[in-house]
Amino acid sequence: MKKKDELYRGKTKTLYRTDNPQLLVLEFRDDISALDGKRVEQFNRKGMINNKLNYFIMSILQKFGIPTQIEELISPNATVVKKLKMFPLECVVRNRAAGSLVKRLGLDEGLPLNPPIFELFLKDDLQHDPMVNTSYCKALKIIDTDSLSQIRRLTHQINQCLSHLFFEKDLILVDFKLEFGLFQNKVVLGDELSPDSTRLWDRVTFRKMDKDIYRQNQLGLIEAYENVASRLGVRLD
Ligand code: TMP
Numbered sequence: 207m208k209k210k211d212e213l214y215r216g217k218t219k220t221l222y223r224t225d226n227p228q229l230l231v232l233e234f235r236d237d238i239s240a241l242d243g244k245r246v247e248q249f250n251r252k253g254m255i256n257n258k259l260n261y262f263i264m265s266i267l268q269k270f271g272i273p274t275q276i277e278e279l280i281s282p283n284a285t286v287v288k289k290l291k292m293f294p295l296e297c298v299v300r301n302r303a304a305g306s307l308v309k310r311l312g313l314d315e316g317l318p319l320n321p322p323i324f325e326l327f328l329k330d331d332l333q334h335d336p337m338v339n340t341s342y343c344k345a346l347k348i349i350d351t352d353s354l355s356q357i358r359r360l361t362h363q364i365n366q367c368l369s370h371l372f373f374e375k376d377l378i379l380v381d382f383k384l385e386f387g388l389f390q391n392k393v394v395l396g397d398e399l400s401p402d403s404t405r406l407w408d409r410v411t412f413r414k415m416d417k418d419i420y421r422q423n424q425l426g427l428i429e430a431y432e433n434v435a436s437r438l439g440v441r442l443d
Contacts, residue, residue, distance in 0.1 A: 207225060209284075211223055217239040217243050218235055218237045219232060227289070228288060228289055229288060230289045231287075232286075234252075234283050235248075236249055236252045238402070238427070240421050249427055249428055251428055251432075251442075252428060252431065254283050254442065255431045255442060256402060256431070257279070258440050258441075261276055261279045263371075267368075270363070273389075273393070274394060275387070275396045288394065290386075292396060293357070293387060295338075295385070296327040296384075297357060298327065299322050299361055299365045299382055299384070300319050300322055300323040300381040301365070301379055303316065303317040303319060305405065324358065324362075326339060340354065353393050357384075361384055368399075377408065378412075380407055401417060404416060415430040415433060
């Protein structure tokens with residue numbers, strides 16, 4: 207498999223074509239962004255850490271029967287992935303109140319949410335990724351009903367699997383964001399699972415171990431990501 211030209215450059219990752227039309231190379235850069243991409247900085251090692259964490263977490267999900275796009279870890283910063291036809295949706299699961307939910311409803315940060323909250327956001331940078339629901343999806347033909355119900359089922363399974371995985375490592379899975387696409391007519395998990403797209407708190411101290419460190423202008427982002435990797439047994443070198 208040969209890496210070819212750039213297909214798409216996102217805020218923190220770049221996708222490259224390969225000589226196999228069904229496969230892409232997903233490269234994690236050292237960039238971090240906030241405020242809809244208005245704030246962008248680089249953190250040495252972040253691309254490598256997130257690539258390895260994403261590969262590790264998605265491999266575990268695969269073992270539990272969740273279809274994911276990952277194929278092969280090919281370098282510290284890159285993974286070969288299936289080329290998906292992405293749905294223009296971000297699926298957020300919340301086990302505790304944090305972030306935009308706290309702002310919107312004035313809840314106490316950390317409030318347990320049982321059952322977890324499931325939210326959908328339309329991927330549309332110009333409209334700042336507005337929240338949508340099943341009715342919007344149907345009326346605006348954003349996604350077919352069958353794929354959306356599969357996404358809900360997979361998201362629920364992923365939350366159960368990852369909540370357990372992190373809890374065993376003394377981490378609370380507060381919330382996270384997933385993106386799905388179609389590969390050979392099957393719904394498959396794409397994009398990434400890393401501390402950029404997941405809120406993780408230390409189970410004892412409630413210390414934040416994720417991108418909120420950057421969003422809230424605190425120090426120690428890379429140390430926190432490395433700590434998550436070390437707890438999960440992911441070798442960074
Ligand atoms: P929120 O509280 O800002 O809505 O974020 C909920 C979760 O989704 C949190 O773990 C961060 C993640 N997320 C992303 O990965 N990308 C995004 O663009 C947004 C808005 C949230």
